[in-house]
Amino acid sequence: xxxxxxxxxxxxxxxxxxxxxxxxxxxxxxxxxxxxxxxxxxxxxxxxxxxxxxxxxxxxxxxxxxxxxxxxxxxxxxxxxxxxxxxxxxxxxxxxxxxxxxxxxxxxxxxxxxxxxxxxxxxxxxxxxxxxxxxxxxxxxxxxxxxxxxxxxxxxxxxxxxxxxxxxxxxxxxxxxxxxxxxxxxxxxxxxxxxxxxxxxxxxxxxxxxxxxxxxxxxxxxxxxxxxxxxxxxxxxxxxxxxxxxxxxxxxxxxxxxxxxxxxxxxxxxxxxxxxxxxxxxxxxxxxxxxxxxxxxxxxxxxxxxxxxxxxxx
Amino acid sequence: xxxxxxxxxxxxxxxxxxxxxxxxxxxxxxxxxxxxxxxxxxxxxxxxxxxxxxxxxxxxxxxxxxxxxxxxxxxxxxxxxxxxxxxxxxxxxxxxxxxxxxxxxxxxxxxxxxxxxxxxxxxxxxxxxxxxxxxxxxxxxxxxxxxxxxxxxxxxxxxxxxxxxxxxxxxxxxxxxxxxxxxxxxxxxxxxxxxxxxxxxxxxxxxxxxxxxxxxxxxxxxxxxxxxxxxxxxxxxxxxxxxxxxxxxxxxxxxxxxxxxxxxxxxxxxxxxxxxxxxxxxxxxxxxxxxxxxxxxxxxxxxxxxxxxxxxxxxxxxxxxxxxxxxxxxxxxxxxxxxxxxxxxxxxxxxxxxxxxxxxxxxxxxxxxxxxxxxxxxxxxxxxxxxxxxxxxxxxxxxxxxxxxxxxxxxxxxxxxxxxxxxxxxxxxxxxxxxxxxxxxxxxxxxxxxxxxxxxxxxxxxxxxxxxxxxxxxx
Numbered sequence: 001x002x003x004x005x006x007x008x009x010x011x012x013x014x015x016x017x018x019x020x021x022x023x024x025x026x027x028x029x030x031x032x033x034x035x036x037x038x039x040x041x042x043x044x045x046x047x048x049x050x051x052x053x054x055x056x057x058x059x060x061x062x063x064x065x066x067x068x069x070x071x072x073x074x075x076x077x078x079x080x081x082x083x084x085x086x087x088x089x090x091x092x093x094x095x096x097x098x099x100x101x102x103x104x105x106x107x108x109x110x111x112x113x114x115x116x117x118x119x120x121x122x123x124x125x126x127x128x129x130x131x132x133x134x135x136x137x138x139x140x141x142x143x144x145x146x147x148x149x150x151x152x153x154x155x156x157x158x159x160x161x162x163x164x165x166x167x168x169x170x171x172x173x174x175x176x177x178x179x180x181x182x183x184x185x186x187x188x189x190x191x192x193x194x195x196x197x198x199x200x201x202x203x204x205x206x207x208x209x210x211x212x213x214x215x216x217x218x219x220x221x222x223x224x225x226x227x228x229x230x231x232x233x234x235x236x237x238x239x240x241x242x243x244x245x246x247x248x249x250x251x252x253x254x255x256x257x258x259x260x261x262x263x264x265x266x267x268x269x270x271x272x273x274x275x276x277x278x279x280x281x282x283x284x285x286x287x288x289x290x291x292x293x294x295x296x297x298x299x300x301x302x303x304x305x306x307x308x309x310x311x312x313x314x
Numbered sequence: 315x316x317x318x319x320x321x322x323x324x325x326x327x328x329x330x331x332x333x334x335x336x337x338x339x340x341x342x343x344x345x346x347x348x349x350x351x352x353x354x355x356x357x358x359x360x361x362x363x364x365x366x367x368x369x370x371x372x373x374x375x376x377x378x379x380x381x382x383x384x385x386x387x388x389x390x391x392x393x394x395x396x397x398x399x400x401x402x403x404x405x406x407x408x409x410x411x412x413x414x415x416x417x418x419x420x421x422x423x424x425x426x427x428x429x430x431x432x433x434x435x436x437x438x439x440x441x442x443x444x445x446x447x448x449x450x451x452x453x454x455x456x457x458x459x460x461x462x463x464x465x466x467x468x469x470x471x472x473x474x475x476x477x478x479x480x481x482x483x484x485x486x487x488x489x490x491x492x493x494x495x496x497x498x499x500x501x502x503x504x505x506x507x508x509x510x511x512x513x514x515x516x517x518x519x520x521x522x523x524x525x526x527x528x529x530x531x532x533x534x535x536x537x538x539x540x541x542x543x544x545x546x547x548x549x550x551x552x553x554x555x556x557x558x559x560x561x562x563x564x565x566x567x568x569x570x571x572x573x574x575x576x577x578x579x580x581x582x583x584x585x586x587x588x589x590x591x592x593x594x595x596x597x598x599x600x601x602x603x604x605x606x607x608x609x610x611x612x613x614x615x616x617x618x619x620x621x622x623x624x625x626x627x628x629x630x631x632x633x634x635x636x637x638x639x640x641x642x643x644x645x646x647x648x649x650x651x652x653x654x655x656x657x658x659x660x661x662x663x664x665x666x667x668x669x670x671x672x673x674x675x676x677x678x679x680x681x682x683x684x685x686x687x688x689x690x691x692x693x694x695x696x697x698x699x700x701x702x703x704x705x706x707x708x709x710x711x712x713x714x715x716x717x718x719x720x721x722x723x724x725x726x727x728x729x730x731x732x733x734x735x736x737x738x739x740x741x742x743x744x745x746x747x748x749x750x751x752x753x754x755x756x757x758x759x760x761x762x763x764x765x766x767x768x769x770x771x772x773x774x775x776x777x778x779x780x781x782x783x784x785x786x787x788x789x
Contacts, residue, residue, distance in 0.1 A: 003573040004562050098538045100365070101551035112365050157575060259577065312562065312573030 003312035006161040008099040013165030015092035019085045020142035021173035025049045026075055027135035028207035035199055046071040048180045053083045072131050085138055089118050104152040114141045160251045171244035171298050178231050179291040201227055208239040228287055229279045242274040260308035266301045321464050322735050323725040334389050337501040350728050353494045357383050366486055366544055382776030388725045388738060388758045395754055395782045401652035402458045406744040409629050411645035413452035417442045427640050437627030445614050447623050448521045454621035456744040462723040469655045475630040477587045480757035481743050482545035487779040503784040505754035511552035517747025521619050522582040529582035532556045536588050536604045546587050565608035568617040583619045590624050632681045632715045633659055660711040669716040673700050676716045691767055693719050722767055727760055737761045739769050754782035
C-alpha cells in the first residue's frame with residue numbers, strides 16, 4: 001500500500017489512542033481531587049497530568065499555576081497544545097480525511113461524527129464540573145472507533161498499520177502514566193510509617209480500566225508492586241506493556257518481509273524483556289529506570305516504523 | 315425579466331403539468347411541505363455525516379460547506395436524451411480530433427478554419443507538439459454544460475476538457491433520492507447511472523501505453539484541501555485504485571513510481587485532477603508543491619499516460635468554443651447536433667464596441683475563467699458592478715467573451731415557501747477510451763436564489779438528481 005496512506009492510518013490511530021489516554025488521566029485526576037486528602041495540594045495533584053504529557057515547559061509559558069481550571073483547559077481544550085485532547089482529535093480527523101478511502105466508510109463516519117460533535121461541544125464550552133462527562137465521551141468514542149475498526153475493516157495491511165499505531169501509542173501512554181504515579185506516591189511508600197494510599201492506587205488502576213481486573217487476579221489489598229506487575233508484565237491485562245507487545249510483535253512479523261528488519265528486531269527485543277522479565281529484577285533496577293528505558297525503546301520502534309514503512313522509499 | 319417568460323421543465327406556459335412530470339406532480343400533491351422539508355434536512359444530515367463537502371476558496375481556511383441538494387428531480391424523456399447524448403458524443407469526438415490535429419499536422423489551421431493565433435493561446439502547450447498519445451485521445455473525461463431555453467432548444471454553454479468535476483454528485487444524489495423517495499422509482503423507470511466508475515476505469519485501463527499488460531491506474535489529487543477532494547476520494551474508492559498526491563510519486567528510468575510500504579511500484583495511467591500548471595515543477599510552475607518533478611518528460615517519452623492529456627485547455631477555452639461547430643463539420647463531416655450560444659469575442663473591435671454598449675443585457679466571461687469566478691451577468695448586476703467590469707474589459711479586451719443572457723429553463727425546486735421554479739443547467743460526463751460513451755444522466759445544477767442565473771456551486775448553486783427515463787413513457 002501507499003506509504004502516505006499507511007502513515008495517515010497509523011497516526012490517526014495513535015491520535016485517537018492518545019486522546020483516550022489523556023481523557024483517562026484527566027478524569028482520574030479530577031475524581032481524586034474531589035477526595036479529601038491533605039497529603040496533596042492543588043499543584044501536587046494537577047502537575048502530574050502535564051508531566052505525563054511531557055508538556056511542562058509549554059504549560060508554564062502560557063499558564064500561571066497548576067490549578068484544576070488551568071490544567072483542564074490546557075490538556076483538554078487548548079488547541080495550541082498539540083497533545084491536548086482537542087488537538088489529538090483534530091489531528092486524528094485530519095489524518096482520516098486524507099485517506100478516507102483506505103478505511104471502511106463506517107470508520108470514516110465514526111471519526112467524522114466524533115469531530116463534528118467535538119466542534120459542537122467546544123462551541124458550547126466546558127465547565128469544570130463537566131470534565132468527567134467529557135472524558136467519558138472521549139473514551140466511549142475511542143471504544144466505538146476501535147469496535148468499528150475491528151468489526152468492519154478488511155484485514156489487509158491498512159488494518160495492520162492502524163493496529164500498530166494504537167499499540168505503540170498505548171504502550172507509551174501506560175508507561176508514562178505508571179511512571180508519573182509511582183514518582184508521586186513512592187516517597188509515601190518508602191517512608192517508615194508509610195501507609196499505602198488505597199485511593200491513590202485504586203485511581204491509577206481505574207484510569208487504565210484495571211481496578212476490577214486487579215481484584216480478580218490478586219484477590220488482595222492493593223499493593224504498589226502488584227499494580228506495577230499488572231501494568232507491566234501481565235499479558236492478560238489489555239492495557240499492559242506486555243499485552244501491547246503481544247499485539248505488536250506478530251503484526252511486524254507479517255509486515256517485515258523484505259523491509260524493516262530493524263523494526264522486527266526492536267519489537268522482538270522489547271517483547272522478550274516483557275515476556276521473560278521478572279518483577280523482582282525490574283524493581284532491583286528501579287521501576288522508574290525501567291520505565292524510562294522502556295519509553296525510549298518504544299519510541300525507537302516508532303521511529304523505525306516511520307523510517308521503514310511510512311516515509312516512503314525511493 | 316419575468317419568471318413566467320422562461321421555459322419550465324414541469325409546467326407549460328398555461329400552467330398545466332407536462333406529461334413527463336404528471337406522475338411526479340400527482341405524488342407531490344399528496345406530499346405536504348413539512349414532509350419534504352424533513353426529507354431535505356435528513357439529506358443534509360446524511361451528506362454531512364458522510365462528509366460530502368466542498369471547500370470554498372476565499373472562505374475561512376479549511377471551511378467545509380455542503381452543496382445544497384434539492385429533493386425535486388429533473389426529468390428528461392428518453393427521446394430528449396437521445397438527442398443530447400448523440401450531440402455531446404459528437405462534440406467530444408470532434409474536440410479530441412481537433413486536439414490531435416492541433417498537436418500534430420494542424421490541418422484545421424492550414425484549411426483556414428481556425429486562425430493560427432490559437433497557437434499563442436496560453437493554454438496551448440508547445441511541449442505537446444508531435445507527442446503521440448494512446449488512441450489519439452486527449453480529453454478522456456469531458457463535462458459538457460448544456461442549458462435549455464425551449465421545448466426543443468438546447469445550447470452548449472461550454473466544454474470542460476481539463477479536470478471537470480461534479481460527477482460524484484450525480485452518483486450521490488441518485489443514491490440519496492433512492493433512499494429518501496423509493497416510491498418515486500416505482501412510478502418512473504429511471505435509467506441507472508451507478509456504473510459510471512466502472513466505465514471510467516475500463517476507459518482508463520484501455521489508454522495505457524501499448525504493451526502494458528494489467529495496467530496500474532491511480533488518481534492524482536492536489537490533496538485534502540482541494541475543493542473537490544471528496545470527489546477524488548470517492549472516485550478512487552469506487553474504482554478501487556490508489557488516491558495519490560504528488561509527494562507519493564517519483565520518476566525514474568522513464569517511468570513513474572509510487573512509494574509503497576513494500577517499495578516502489580510502477581504506474582501506467584494517471585487520472586489526474588491537478589491542472590497542467592501544477593503537474594511538474596520542472597516543466598511548468600516551479601513553485602508547484604503538488605506535482606511530480608520529471609513527470610512531463612516521462613509522459614512525452616511514453617512512459618505513462620495522463621488523463622486528461624496535457625494541453626486540452628486550448629480546446630475548452632471560451633475563445634476556441636466558437637469554432638467547435640466548424641470542427642464537427644471539418645473532422646466528422648456532419649452537421650452539429652447541438653448549437654453553440656452566439657458569442658462575441660472582445661478581441662474583435664466591432665464585437666467590443668457592441669458589447670460595451672449592451673453590457674446590461676449580456677453575460678461577460680473571462681476567456682479562461684471557470685467556476686463562475688470573474689463573470690458579469692448584466693441583467694442582474696448593479697450599475698456600479700457594470701461600470702467596474704467595463705474598466706476590467708477595457709484594460710484587457712482579449713481576455714473576455716460575451717454572450718446574450720440565455721433564458722435558462724427552470725425546474726421546480728424546494729424552497730422555504732414551497733416548491734418554486736429555479737434555473738437549472740446540465741453537465742453530462744462524456745468518457746473516451748476504447749469508445750466514446752456516457753451514462754444516462756449528469757450533474758444538474760440549480761441556482762437556489764430566486765431569479766439567479768448563476769448555477770455554480772462556488773456561487774451558492776445546488777444540485778439535483780437528473781432522471782433520464784428508460785423508454786418513452788412512465789411506468
